[in-house]
Amino acid sequence: MDKKFTVPEISCGHCKETIEKALDVDGVSNVMVDIDTKAVSLSISDSIEMTTVASLLDEQGYTVVQS
Amino acid sequence: MNKATQLSKVNETLTLDLEGMTCAACAARIERVVSKDESIESVSVNFPLKKAVITYQKNLNIEELIKKINSIGYSANISAPKEDDKTNYVATFFIPFLSLVFSAGISRGFQSDDAFISYLLGFTVIFIFGKRFHISAFKKIRHLEFNMDTLISLGSLSSVAVSLLPSSNSDMFIDAGAYIISFVLFGKAVEEISIKDSINVSEAIKNSRPQNAKLLSDKNIQIKKVSDLTTGDLIGISPGEIIPIDGIVINGTSSTNEDFLTGESRPIDKSPGDNVLAGSINLDGYLEVEVKDGAVSTYDLIESLILEAQSTTPSIQKVLDRITQFFVPTILALSLFTFLYRFLIQNTDLIRSLEIAISVLVIACPCALGLATPIILYKASSLAYRDGFIFKNFDKLQNVRQLNKIIFDKTGTLTSGVFNISKIDTSDTNLSEDTVLSYVASLEIKSNHPVAKSLVLEAEKRELPLFSSEQVKEDIGSGIHGIVNGTQVLIKRKKGIENILDISIGDQNVSIDLEEDLTINDELLQSIKHHYDISILSGDSSEKVDILAKRIGISNALGNQTPEDKLQYVKNIQQNEKVIFIGDGINDSPSLQQADVSITTSISSQIAQASSDIVIQSGGLEKILSIKNLAAKSSMRVNQNLFLAFIYNTLMIPVAVSGNISPKLGALAMAMSSISVVVNSSRKLTN
16 A cells, blocks of 8 residues: 655655664555655555554664655 | 652753764754653753753763663763863873883893894884874774875884894884884874863853843843843843843844754744854844743854864865875885785895885885974964964864955944044034933943944943933844833934934934044055955945045955845855855854955954854954965965975885985984974974
């Protein structure tokens, strides 16, 4: 399932890398981070909940805002 | 409430040094992650200072916290309390000195047939004292990179290798290796001392900067040290001033520039309730700010900026690294070639071939290299300070010599910047001159404009009382307004006529005629013109600029320049050549940052000082020539030193390749180059 959401804290390439790394887990693929629009898009499989994704990002200090 | 909870309520503060932050968002992330811990009361991460100030309850597990920060990609360490930065010459030079004594002992040992002692001394110097060079060289070599450390490590290790060969007279080579290490250690020590000294110099800069804040209490302004401010203090910040400490706006509206801190160059509007950051610049309105809990001050910020400037590697060092990048492989190849030629073609025996090949490596290492630049840098920075200016890094100083285009912002740089009052016209009112000036100065004291400063100065001269003022807002380039003593006061430049101020106090209108002090030292200007192509960009009217330009014979002079115009002008010139910009106002900071070298004076606005590469502390225009002179002299001396450091050893390379080098000859080359470098460096730098 494709998901798209906003992460307001994104500001530079560093953030992009961190998010991509944090979401490098089973069940999450095609992670795309757009710095300008602060948007993250990804595909998740049935084995993983969106709340898990949000908590992965939360651990890194990012919030997920549904758009 | 039981005792345990009472105890745990006691808050402590912890300061962490952070590494790895790349932008302000990183700081925000760390704050978010850290603040999740329940024992944390508050956390404030400062990006430019690379520090986090954390208030916590006693039961916080600090190690866990640090681990947590590390886990999101940064590294945190507990800040060490500031050590006593008194320069300790004895401690700094102890190891180099010991190293030199040991090295001198080596030949002694061999002479008295006490080879064991010699080897012990040699090994101590090369392997223990010189450990850091080998480690650094090894790290580089893994990536096939070479630098000075490679050369030092290679030379000294080769000397050990050649001295261990079972051959007659080559054991003496080990002292060459030991000398290499010793001399370089000496160079490093000089460098260290010079950095420490320039930190002391920057202490002096800091002290000369307005590190004071205007502390406001009931209708009374008091000047207080920023470091003495406490939570809840109310301070006043005029336009153009750097906000000295984190806080919350209580009164006034303005916009601030946080470019310094966040890279965001757009002005950010501030009104009561908004946070302001230490180190950002208050642009156009007078603000009253309440000091925040756990606030960071610009005091620390400026220190970190200066340290950053000093820790940038001068490009001479980069040139040197480029030379060694080429030099080291060449020497390695030459050494290998020598070995192969001897062993395979000339059928020299293996040991002798090795000995000759390694002696090439030893001899090629210019041990005075480490001394060549630090001494000169040190002398240049202390001379500059004594002469009344400070350069933030050595390369910028060098640029002053190479460039020949200067742009002046006329007000306050070419001229004295002082305005005299020629007339106060109160004819339409019942106000006295002194009353008018009292009201005007009460408003203008909150501005940093040269006109404002001149008016306040005049009020001070006349010993007039100043009133409290509120809702003060400056319209940059045109005027200022606000409420003084309950009366609305508006000061504006008269349209079209530069030197007349239209003033309304309540419903009464007055005007003040000003006269700018245009005294310029012509002789001085001529000698600057001799070296530099001068342009003038001024915010004043074209007419006025033309008059001045004609009088001093400068053809490139433009008036009515906005900050954007100036910036564009600088950018245009930069397409063809590099440029020096000399300015002093808030308006000039974008151009100062854009220019290849920027110069300002210590009486300029803080933002101008912060944006500039060179700050003239005392004196005026004549310093430009001193700066140029110092730049030329120091650059020449460094080049001479580099030449002297290389020449003797390079001359010895053919001798080594031919197999005729003796340890004595090697030592001679080392000694000659080091002595020449030291002697050349100790000559007086300026005349």
